[in-house]
Amino acid sequence: MQVGSKAHHAPLAPWTEVxxxxxxxxxxxxxxxxxxxxxxxxxxxxxxxxxxxxxxDQLVLSRLTPGISILSQVMLIGRAVCGTRGMxxxxxxxxxxxxxxxxxxxxxxxxxxxxxxxxVPLHAxxxxxxxxxxxxxxxxxxxxxxxxxxxxxxxxxxxxxVLGLWLGDPLLVMGIAIALALIFPDMFEVLPPPPDTGAPDxx
Amino acid sequence: MSLEHLFVTVLIANMIGFGxxxxxxxxxxxxxxxxxxxxxxxxxxxxxxxxxxxxxGLYLVVVGYFVLGMKGALVxxxxxxxxxxxVLPLEKARSRLVHLKRFRAVMFSLSLSVMALLAISSGSLxxxxxxxxxxxxxxxxxxxxxxxxxxPIAGFILALLVGWLVS
Numbered sequence: 001m002q003v004g005s006k007a008h009h010a011p012l013a014p015w016t017e018v019x020x021x022x023x024x025x026x027x028x029x030x031x032x033x034x035x036x037x038x039x040x041x042x043x044x045x046x047x048x049x050x051x052x053x054x055x056x057d058q059l060v061l062s063r064l065t066p067g068i069s070i071l072s073q074v075m076l077i078g079r080a081v082c083g084t085r086g087m088x089x090x091x092x093x094x095x096x097x098x099x100x101x102x103x104x105x106x107x108x109x110x111x112x113x114x115x116x117x118x119x120v121p122l123h124a125x126x127x128x129x130x131x132x133x134x135x136x137x138x139x140x141x142x143x144x145x146x147x148x149x150x151x152x153x154x155x156x157x158x159x160x161x162v163l164g165l166w167l168g169d170p171l172l173v174m175g176i177a178i179a180l181a182l183i184f185p186d187m188f189e190v191l192p193p194p195p196d197t198g199a200p201d202x203x
Numbered sequence: 204m205s206l207e208h209l210f211v212t213v214l215i216a217n218m219i220g221f222g223x224x225x226x227x228x229x230x231x232x233x234x235x236x237x238x239x240x241x242x243x244x245x246x247x248x249x250x251x252x253x254x255x256x257x258x259x260g261l262y263l264v265v266v267g268y269f270v271l272g273m274k275g276a277l278v279x280x281x282x283x284x285x286x287x288x289x290v291l292p293l294e295k296a297r298s299r300l301v302h303l304k305r306f307r308a309v310m311f312s313l314s315l316s317v318m319a320l321l322a323i324s325s326g327s328l329x330x331x332x333x334x335x336x337x338x339x340x341x342x343x344x345x346x347x348x349x350x351x352x353x354x355p356i357a358g359f360i361l362a363l364l365v366g367w368l369v370s
Contacts, residue, residue: 061294061297064310065289065290066287066289067283067285067289070258072290075291095280095284101256106269120337120369123332125341126249127341128250128348130329130332131341131344132348133324134329135346135349136321137321137322137324139349157319160316164228164323165323170219171219177313177316178309182309185307189304
């Protein structure tokens with residue numbers, strides 16, 4: 001061991017840096033989507049990969065994309081840093097630690113649930129998980145309702161609740177939601193178009 | 204449930220949901236239709252997913268694991284990774300799409316319907332979990348804790364401790 005010698009580190013390839021950075025987030029971002037988005041924002045600003053405006057722009061776009069929006073955003077960030085390699089490295093970095101921990105915990109949960117003495121504690125944990133689901137539904141309700149005229153949005157929301165309870169098929173309810181929006185777009189036009197509009201609205 | 208069926212189920216739930224637990228209603232409907240105990244399966248999957256790092260949507264991987272073991276988990280991972288790739292064509296089409304009145308209307312209408320369905324699903328999960336005083340207390344505690352931004356792992360540990368003391 002050389003005492004006092006200066007350590008020389010070869011600079012990491014950009015995609016390796018993307019992988020390492022997202023792997024750290026994948027390992028430590030407990031608390032669901034908001035915790036992960038917050039960690040990604042700090043990362044992008046600290047490393048100067050994106051400006052705040054670019055980050056928000058990507059956030060909005062990823063929210064419009066089907067599936068887990070964080071994965072869409074990781075792809076966009078990785079690609080902005082170093083193209084396709086960055087995109088793959090970002091996804092792999094975020095998902096590998098999270099998935100490993102998730103599958104390991106699922107394995108452990110399954111084993112523990114076989115013990116009779118674990119039934120009451122796991123029943124309590126299931127109750128807590130149901131409470132978290134209720135809480136996330138309330139948070140989503142607040143987020144969607146905040147920027148829109150409340151009464152009209154609430155009436156439409158109530159209509160979909162009734163349809164959901166009556167029909168019992170989520171896919172059918174969502175199909176009706178899409179059809180209603182296509183036939184009566186004005187009924188769902190509660191927000192103004194984005195300010196940087198260049199293209200006219202369709203007639 | 205076969206691997207192919209699981210793949211299609213997770214893909215559909217994920218394709219129509221927009222992050223977080225918004226895939227929950229469709230997943231619940233699909234599991235019910237497959238003859239599985241949807242509420243119980245989802246509650247246990249959410250219990251695990253709440254204490255893992257990463258997106259909330261990873262509960263779908265746990266569902267896959269509980270239904271078909273490691274193969275089920277891996278199939279669920281593949282089904283999870285596909286829809287977000289649509290961000291690439293969407294990025295190209297965005298400037299045209301966001302200015303279309305019908306596109307904005309469909310997005311908002313879908314958000315409202317997902318929110319309504321999520322309210323029904325989470326209500327059903329709470330009903331399924333609240334079978335006794337302990338269950339009711341935990342559902343209420345979990346709701347209040349997360350609304351006040353407490354870390355989910357704290358709720359998990361609290362539930363384990365209370366359950367252990369009660370048993």
